[in-house]
Amino acid sequence: MRHRRRLGGPVTLELAAHQRCLDAGRLKVRTRLMPTVAGLHSVRGTDDDGIDLGLDLGLTTGLGDDHLRIGAMKIWLDGSLIARTAAMTQDYACRCNPDHPAGYLQDDADTMRRQILAAIAGGWDIAAHAIGDAAVDFALDVFEEAASSGTQTGRRPRHRIEHAGITSDSQITRMARLDVTPVPQMRFLREFGDDMATSMGPERAKLLYRHKSFLDAGLRVPGSSDRPVAEGAPLLAMATMQDRLSESGVVLGPDERVDAVTALRAYTVDAAWIARDEDRRGALTPGRLADLVVLDTDISRAAPEDVAATTVLATVLDGLATHDTGIGLPVAPPPA
Template identity: 55%
Template sequence: MLDMLLRDVRVHTVDDARPTASAIGVLGGRVVGLDEEVVDLPARTVVEGQGAVVVPGFGDAHNHMAWFGQSLGEIDLSATTSLAGVEEAVARDAARLPADAWVVGSGYDDTVMGAHPDRSLLDRAGGGRPVWLKHRSGHMSAVSSEVLRRCGVLDGRAEEPEGGVVVRDGSGEPTGLLQERAQALVDDLVKPYPVEEVATALGRASEVYAAEGLTHVVEAGIGLGLLGRTPVEAAAYQVARDRGLLRTRVELMVAGDTLHRLRAHPADGIDVGLDLGLRTGFGDDRLRLGPMKIWLDGSLIGRTAALSEPFCDHGTAVFQDDPDVMRRLVVDAHRAGWRVAAHAIGDDAVELALDAFAEAARVHPRADVRHRVEHAGLVRPDQLARFGELGVVPVPQPRFLYAIGDTMAAAVGPRRVDWLYRHRSFLDAGLRVPGSSDRPVAPGAPLLGMQSMVERLSSGGVLLGADERVSAAQALRAYTLDEAWASHDEQTRGSLARGKLADLVLLDDDPLRVDADRIGAIGVLATLLAGAPVHDTGLFAGRDLPAPTTTPEGAQA
């Protein structure tokens, strides 16, 4: 007997052998058949889909779940368009806090406001409190004088970290802007966050994700590094899972800063890694270790990406460390069995990543590794073929084109604008392109990302790289099967076929049929993880269905 028969639906399976269906049978959390294979079988529950569109559960190959979850409890500056607006928001939050409390905000964008808030503004608005405002890119922060004092910047005690910049004005005084690894000066004051706090933030984020149809996400950097919340961050994910807070499958990238020298037998080739030899793949289909993440450069929005030619307006390219040191880390991690995810936005950083992957494959051949270049923000024409030759997965963020496309175009100029966040060129080179967001840097709803893949319009209405546009069907594949493929999961999820996980999304319209500018407005009616609703607007209310098994078997919640 089936656990569930879902019928009267319009299914896009993303399975070339059977692209469409009108009924799905689910048993034991998996799809057991479509249409005539299941419609006459007895089922514990029959759900009438009322013509809803069904697609495989969406995946996000690059997001920051803990960062996003914590930002939901901070001042939201993402819609602030002026420095006066920042000052007002900080002052309003400071007024409700004790005199010694931190004022923390997220998501401001200097390219929208015309400048970064400086420390005098933050001193005034915060009433002398420590104020910490995080740039939407995650690559910069603006802080008050009290934070600089506690960091040791004002009295000269602090040393500027390698790969970071404490920005100063013409007279040599710090402005309050910290770029790239200089943000570690603040991290040392506030981190590590308690595991309980991080777990709660993960639950908040997961609820949003389920409502957007996400059933799998890759967390792009836990532990240490630019965005890690605590050296024991994996424990927070386990706590969230044990308590039933995780409504999505999660794969964890481990920040390269977390890896260290190991004393293993010389024959093992494990010189660098995590204690006990843990590496990519450890865990299960709900929570497991993914790639090792290494940041090679900065960002285009912050003008700190490593480019082979200068920015057109301002800024300085920043490698996060000595290129030889970063290259050796990639090779060592590869030898130890890790899949590697290299953050590389500028074409110089992309070149470094490709060179490192080539060396790794030469000194220690491994089959079908699927190393990744996270962002691949500016890729020259001559670099496209190397991705294919090396089997490297590009992981661009399509919604960047809308959210920050105008400032990225200004940074690189008209000659290079067609190289930004490519898609079609990667497909033409025989590559797969997984959908991703980099949330909270840009909005993370997969349907918005699909719309940007098809349109490639900036928020100012500028078409960026017309030849890089793809069809709605290719965009859907990016957020489903190709996202699964990037994680070596294409045999178990990413399409709706017999034997695959019953992770699926019910939509109120068809993304393959509506006008491109309406894709992002399609509503998510329900999200099912292993056949159980983790988000529902009413279709599954009162149905006799298995409860979501978001806790591991035998766990004590």
């Protein structure tokens, strides 16, 4: 079912990635599955098709429907800043991981390189988990190799770097040149920012999750939570995009703050785009799916603390309410 909806009264928000709707205790979802690299195996059809890694029947990114679809292939290139295992170009300032003072890659570099190139040749978009700047360099090297060698075929890829936790100016410029999208988790700054800043030191702490710098380079910045590692509520993440406050109240990277409308765009237009759903979701216009939430606050004008405190009055999936606090919207029928 598709409906036309107009903004008016309480502001509406479409959660384009991983839409979750409550219906009488049941969880309805619009989900993009990301197969991990370990789940792929040889699916060669002919000697000259160029395809090596995939899923049975040659399934790749994009298979599915509006409720369940296969997304990008996920590969972990490094660890995390929380555990000081993210692969860095310099040692951690805290000197708290003596066995690996600059973190490390998760697997043999050439093995991961071959896996990524083979998956790209098979038609997959790649979601490369890379938090440290050394891992980001590695991901960009492989993406550039794929682009220059003709490995990627067919439609223009939408490769992304999941997290992009520490990035330099030159890396951001390179992302833009290669059309690689960063997918940072801004709520990390509130929940883990103090610890991350300590492990990075004052100079490199400025390079954490550089939202505005990504945008200034012409990149999209989709909203993401990495739930359950951090709180998954989009409204909380949007508040952190605006204030960048750590739990102790320190502003981490004040020049990287964005305004309310930009934060809203991250969880609507840009989240839809990275999922290749821009023709279905991301904006409330005729022809797109009627998925939205109704809020008690106009978050396009609200202060960050008010965005975080906003209440969801109703959630709509396919034009029918799956959660309603009393507005009186048409309700989805019970399951058969």
